[in-house]
Amino acid sequence: MVDWLTMTIQVASLAMAGWCLISTFRDRPMLVPHLIGMGVLWLLVLGQAVATVVTMVGGERPEETAMFVSYLATVVLLPPACAVWGFMERSKWGPAVIAFACLILPVLFVRLEQLWSPVV
Amino acid sequence: MSDTAPDAVTAATLRTGPGRLLVAVYGVFALAATARGVYQLATKFEEAPVAYLLSVLAGVIYLVAAVGLARAGRTSRRVALVSCVIEMVGVLVVGAASLALPEVFPDDTVWSGFGSGYFFIPLVLPVVGLWWILRIHRLDRD
DSSP states (O other), X not given: OOHHHHHHHHHHHHHHHHHHHHHHHTTOOOOHHHHHHHHHHHHHHHHHHHHHHHXXXXXXXXXXXXXXXXXXXXXXXXXXXHHHHHHHOOSTHHHHHHHHHHHHHHHHHHHHHHXXXXXX | OTTSOGGGOSXXXXXXXXXXXXXXXXXXXXXXXHHHHHHHHHHHTTTOHHHHHHHHHHHHHHHHHHHHHHSOSHXXXXXXXXXXXXXXXXXXXXXXXXXXXXXXXXXXXXXXXXXXXXXXXXHHHHHHHHHHHHHHHXXXXX
């Protein structure tokens, strides 16, 4: 896994969560800028996933490969799934869905990094 | 909610407004609990069978609740209601049991310690779920 990408994703995800929480509290629905933000975040996640898979094909694998791959699949699917689900809702609860997703994404990345290089 | 017009209240409203967020949270918990349980059952069943089976069970109940909330109709609402009640009982019983009889739970489940490993969301979730289902039910009847 590319360390700086993980850091960037976590910071971007938290920023996105903050932005969406503000939208929720200001009673705004999810708009196109939110969607673009999620798109950028998703591209970063995809970049990390591709880089990681390439490394794994190259032979470097975490010990609990099955667990790691299932987490990786989850972080790849989470942003688009939540973006669609939130965008369908035309009230302040749309950004609330995105905020929730963007709060758990950094946690999932912490788990991914732990699985990738366990600190014993 | 002020943003939900009374005339817009139909059987479909469980998944709109706050319900939208609820379905998302339930979906994530369904995935988390099921994946964790299945993985643990597959790799180390002997270590803590009770805990791992409970994880899978919790995951399935979350999944049923998520689907019940996301689908329109009275049957789905009843399904969601029942699964939220089971969840409530589950998190309370397992939470208490994990503290009183730690030897039965050598490994954690989503419900251990009243969901302390998951920011207590498993404890809050069924309460919010029940509140939401009953609220919609009352609006629908009026």
